[in-house]
Amino acid sequence: MTKFIDAAKLSNYKDVPDNWLVIITDIANSTIAISEGRYKDVNSLGAAVIAAVRNAIGKEKFPFIFGGDGAILLIPDSHKDEVVEVLKKMKYFALSSFDLDLRIGYGSIRELRKEGCVFKTAKYKFSEYYQQALFRGSGFEEVEKLLKSGSKSAGFCLIEDIIEDIPDLSGFECRWNSVKSNKGFTLALLIKARLRGDRETEIYESIISEIFRIFGSENDFNPISEKNLNLVFSYKKLKNEIILRGGNSFSRIKYYFKLLALNIAGSFFFNGLLTKKGTHWGEYKKVSDKMPTTLKWTTWSE
Numbered sequence: 001m002t003k004f005i006d007a008a009k010l011s012n013y014k015d016v017p018d019n020w021l022v023i024i025t026d027i028a029n030s031t032i033a034i035s036e037g038r039y040k041d042v043n044s045l046g047a048a049v050i051a052a053v054r055n056a057i058g059k060e061k062f063p064f065i066f067g068g069d070g071a072i073l074l075i076p077d078s079h080k081d082e083v084v085e086v087l088k089k090m091k092y093f094a095l096s097s098f099d100l101d102l103r104i105g106y107g108s109i110r111e112l113r114k115e116g117c118v119f120k121t122a123k124y125k126f127s128e129y130y131q132q133a134l135f136r137g138s139g140f141e142e143v144e145k146l147l148k149s150g151s152k153s154a155g156f157c158l159i160e161d162i163i164e165d166i167p168d169l170s171g172f173e174c175r176w177n178s179v180k181s182n183k184g185f186t187l188a189l190l191i192k193a194r195l196r197g198d199r200e201t202e203i204y205e206s207i208i209s210e211i212f213r214i215f216g217s218e219n220d221f222n223p224i225s226e227k228n229l230n231l232v233f234s235y236k237k238l239k240n241e242i243i244l245r246g247g248n249s250f251s252r253i254k255y256y257f258k259l260l261a262l263n264i265a266g267s268f269f270f271n272g273l274l275t276k277k278g279t280h281w282g283e284y285k286k287v288s289d290k291m292p293t294t295l296k297w298t299t300w301s302e
Helices: 004-008 030-035 039-057 077-098 109-114 138-149 198-215 235-246 249-270 281-290
Strands: 020-027 064-066 070-076 102-108 120-125 131-136 156-158
Touching: 004 120, 004 198, 020 030, 020 039, 020 077, 020 109, 020 138, 030 039, 039 064, 039 070, 039 077, 039 102, 039 235, 064 131, 070 077, 070 131, 070 138, 077 102, 077 235, 102 109, 102 138, 109 138, 138 156, 235 249
Parallel strands: none
Antiparallel strands: 020 070, 020 102, 064 070, 102 156, 120 131
């Protein structure tokens, strides 16, 4: 789908295949960690799980939703062994490098369906550069409850063991300065319709329409703009990527200087001060106009 309002229609979603797995991660006591000023630690670790799984299964694409302190991923169960292994490494890495408890669970879509869970997914194309997975169904809420309560079921397992090794987090990058809102504030809405069927669709459609009426088009409330994108250079602001990608202490120092050189060069390229093979790199900043809105769609229905 290419229109965000179409995300409200359940008919636009397809059942997740029976032979897939749902994976869910969450950082225990993340609210406390954030109150202590560790938002970037929580955020980075939550996103790193996606990078670790992506590297574990190779080039095969899979749908996922990042939730700030965790993520939900859907993968074919043929990748179960390698993914469970890398998730055990992530659990160890979270504790040893960040002193955070990364809770991880996974379940068979087939077995969870036998327990009455519903899993549906769709794809929303923001632009030619970016697509976002959309999830609907009672199953996503159920596995979240199981994870946070530390419960298991016939179709859902918790990963409690660790592997004392560093996962491959290639591709994880955190090199931009904090992006300030163009409007002076950022609004996050968590909405769940209590009615089902056509009434559920009507509720979501009316809410999305009202958001567009108040804030304008997606470009109007897009939080990312060209003028607000700035690469960072301080060790403190690059620390999370350095920890996640750098290895041991000496390797982290080397990685920092590598990042420093890349960001200095990147600043020249993105500001259009350098060209390479006839390409004016400043033109690529136009991609920011195509960046996705912060509106993410994760709903649950019985």
